[in-house]
Amino acid sequence: xxxxxxxxxxxLGEEPVDHILPPYNQRIILTLRHFIVEEIKTARRYLRRxxxxxxxxxxxxxxxxxxxHAEDVSALLVPLRKGFNMGLLxxxxxxxxxxxxxxxxxxxxLEGYVVKPLSGPSSxxxxxxxxxxxxxxxxxxxxxxxxxxxxxxxxxxxxxxSVQTHYTQIFIETPYRNNALxxxxxxxxxxxxxxxxxxxxxxxxxxxxxxxxxDWKKKRPDLNKKPAVFLLSAG
Amino acid sequence: xxxxxxxxxxxLGEEPVDHILPPYNQRIILTLRHFIVEEIKTARRYLRRxxxxxxxxxxxxxxxxxxxHAEDVSALLVPLRKGFNMGLLxxxxxxxxxxxxxxxxxxxxLEGYVVKPLSGPSSxxxxxxxxxxxxxxxxxxxxxxxxxxxxxxxxxxxxxxSVQTHYTQIFIETPYRNNALxxxxxxxxxxxxxxxxxxxxxxxxxxxxxxxxxDWKKKRPDLNKKPAVFLLSAG
Numbered sequence: 001x002x003x004x005x006x007x008x009x010x011x012l013g014e015e016p017v018d019h020i021l022p023p024y025n026q027r028i029i030l031t032l033r034h035f036i037v038e039e040i041k042t043a044r045r046y047l048r049r050x051x052x053x054x055x056x057x058x059x060x061x062x063x064x065x066x067x068x069h070a071e072d073v074s075a076l077l078v079p080l081r082k083g084f085n086m087g088l089l090x091x092x093x094x095x096x097x098x099x100x101x102x103x104x105x106x107x108x109x110l111e112g113y114v115v116k117p118l119s120g121p122s123s124x125x126x127x128x129x130x131x132x133x134x135x136x137x138x139x140x141x142x143x144x145x146x147x148x149x150x151x152x153x154x155x156x157x158x159x160x161x162s163v164q165t166h167y168t169q170i171f172i173e174t175p176y177r178n179n180a181l182x183x184x185x186x187x188x189x190x191x192x193x194x195x196x197x198x199x200x201x202x203x204x205x206x207x208x209x210x211x212x213x214x215d216w217k218k219k220r221p222d223l224n225k226k227p228a229v230f231l232l233s234a235g
Numbered sequence: 236x237x238x239x240x241x242x243x244x245x246x247l248g249e250e251p252v253d254h255i256l257p258p259y260n261q262r263i264i265l266t267l268r269h270f271i272v273e274e275i276k277t278a279r280r281y282l283r284r285x286x287x288x289x290x291x292x293x294x295x296x297x298x299x300x301x302x303x304h305a306e307d308v309s310a311l312l313v314p315l316r317k318g319f320n321m322g323l324l325x326x327x328x329x330x331x332x333x334x335x336x337x338x339x340x341x342x343x344x345l346e347g348y349v350v351k352p353l354s355g356p357s358s359x360x361x362x363x364x365x366x367x368x369x370x371x372x373x374x375x376x377x378x379x380x381x382x383x384x385x386x387x388x389x390x391x392x393x394x395x396x397s398v399q400t401h402y403t404q405i406f407i408e409t410p411y412r413n414n415a416l417x418x419x420x421x422x423x424x425x426x427x428x429x430x431x432x433x434x435x436x437x438x439x440x441x442x443x444x445x446x447x448x449x450d451w452k453k454k455r456p457d458l459n460k461k462p463a464v465f466l467l468s469a470g
Binding site: 007016019020023024056094095096097098099101103105107108109110115116117119120121123126127129130132133134135136137138139141142167188196206208209230 | 253332418
């Protein structure tokens with residue numbers, strides 16, 4: 001049997017693990033002792049939430065996050081090369097989706113290891129499902145520019161794409177800048193365009209609402225410091 | 236309490252339900268008696284797989300699928316209007332992602348009902364996770380054109396986008412046409428471009444492999460009638 005790199009989703013926030021964790025994932029995770037994580041503290045906490053008796057002190061935790069370099073990748077796969085299965089744990093949601101980790105998965109792929117993704121939650125895809133927008137064609141843009149003028153020019157271009165191609169346009173922002181992004185959207189986009197705001201997905205206070213820009217202008221939510229996904233659709 | 240429309244993911248194929256179903260989803264589903272489904276037979280079978288004692292004969296099943304019309308949508312939400320929670324069940328994977336249902340969700344959104352997506356599997360996103368490609372920016376195109384010349388010209392344009400923007404390009408095909416699509420990809424794309432083929436995700440025979448076009452040409456898999464997701468990346 002070739003060693004396997006499992007890609008292990010995590011809760012989006014403080015929701016109970018049984019809201020997102022299929023029993024199969026739990027069984028797989030309990031067999032692993034070699035993990036690649038963004039932050040050891042939260043990874044240990046997640047493993048303890050899965051099973052209070054998990055032998056965390058027998059586990060090896062290697063770190064891969066936004067501060068890691070391309071040249072660090074290969075060394076992280078040493079346990080695989082020694083024949084051990086490994087788990088790549090995300091901090092929240094799906095590993096490698098709006099999340100570091102893909103350089104590592106690519107290296108594992110190119111070295112011929114088996115890469116096995118496990119099922120789990122993603123605020124992006126749960127937002128897409130619940131938006132009512134086109135789920136047959138869509139683009140995820142990650143973060144828009146921080147500079148206001150550049151951001152608004154980018155929003156104009158996303159709006160144009162949405163009108164011309166009907167692809168749903170999805171993007172995110174650092175939570176403390178959400179209100180500034182919402183200002184830009186309301187100032188820039190046509191009143192008849194639809195905007196879905198998906199905030200605190202799976203959490204207490206989950207809010208996933210689709211309205212026209214005109215309707216959002218009448219009553220706008222306060223999104224400050226609340227994780228959110230934004231989706232635009234020409235309808 | 237406002238009535239809730241739950242969006243309920245389903246297994247991608249014959250994998251056991253505990254591979255994809257968090258216990259929370261099961262608890263929610265067991266409370267519902269009003270479902271919107273693509274096909275009643277498979278929906279009943281799924282509910283029985285979740286719980287053999289599920290009171291299927293006490294449930295109302297309304298049909299919404301690719302043969303439904305825009306004017307059918309409103310009538311399907313009658314149970315919500317009467318105050319009942321409802322479940323929108325997909326045939327495989329996430330409702331509304333490469334799947335009908337979004338027209339219905341949009342109507343529920345615009346009528347002001349609460350729409351609650353549940354966590355579950357998606358062959359598209361599991362393929363993206365395991366590809367090793369850019370998961371910070373990506374586009375899902377659904378199906379490419381069936382006509383060979385149009386398909387190849389489309390592939391050229393996706394390849395160009397991938398080189399210029401580094402967005403991962405994701406698309407699917409009807410399983411019996413997978414080999415024709417793979418022919419087109421290998422004939423059209425540059426040898427140095429990366430292609431990930433994700434076939435039978437979560438199933439027996441799962442195959443998720445990333446190689447360059449040049450390497451795929453040396454040994455190509457038979458994808459006939461095997462569900463597959465294709466991903467292109469300039470690297």
